[in-house]
Amino acid sequence: MADREDEGTAPQEEPARPPLDEEAAWAALVAGYDAEPVPGTVPSWPEAENVRENPGPEPPMNKVLPPPDRSIVIHPVISGPRHYELVDDEDDEDAHFVPPEPPPLPEADVTTKFAWIAVIGGPLLLLAFILFQLDLTWWAVLIGLGGFIGGFATLVTRMRTGEDDEDLPGGGAVV
Numbered sequence: 001m002a003d004r005e006d007e008g009t010a011p012q013e014e015p016a017r018p019p020l021d022e023e024a025a026w027a028a029l030v031a032g033y034d035a036e037p038v039p040g041t042v043p044s045w046p047e048a049e050n051v052r053e054n055p056g057p058e059p060p061m062n063k064v065l066p067p068p069d070r071s072i073v074i075h076p077v078i079s080g081p082r083h084y085e086l087v088d089d090e091d092d093e094d095a096h097f098v099p100p101e102p103p104p105l106p107e108a109d110v111t112t113k114f115a116w117i118a119v120i121g122g123p124l125l126l127l128a129f130i131l132f133q134l135d136l137t138w139w140a141v142l143i144g145l146g147g148f149i150g151g152f153a154t155l156v157t158r159m160r161t162g163e164d165d166e167d168l169p170g171g172g173a174v175v
Contacts, residue, residue, distance in 0.1 A: 112158060118151030 108116075126144035129136050 111154065115151040115154035115158070118147035119155065120151075122147030122149075122151065 122144040125140060125147070126136070128134075129140055129144075134140075
């Protein structure tokens with residue numbers, strides 16, 4: 001298979017351009033910054049973009065102004081979406097749902113109570129040292145971090161295994 005160059009057509013080369021002198025281009029821009037445009041030349045932007053020296057009154061933008069003898073009357077809002085009153089239906093009072101009293105929380109044993117005190121008290125001890133700008137000594141860090149880690153480990157190890165939850169609803173299908 002022959003290349004396109006071999007088919008008899010020579011590739012067209014672009015004419016070589018002289019390299020752009022950036023320093024000269026910038027110097028020309030800076031020199032012509034405050035220069036006035038030459039009269040009679042066509043500006044390179046639309047006339048609407050030109051800024052006038054002394055802006056006068058703006059020409060009307062095809063606005064239709066109301067006649068001067070008109071006035072605006074403002075009526076007070078008599079009712080709106082937030083102005084409503086509930087209708088009391090005496091027959092409906094007995095139909096309201098009243099939830100039953102929740103069962104009491106199970107009593108926690110002493111070990112669980114101390115574990116919760118350690119989990120909450122350890123970081124609170126460290127926070128108190130920081131807030132009162134006291135030096136964090138080794139014993140304060142040991143009690144704070146050790147209490148949190150020890151209390152958390154105690155709570156995790158004493159969690160229920162789920163073996164006695166067979167009678168709870170939603171425990172799964174019983175075959």
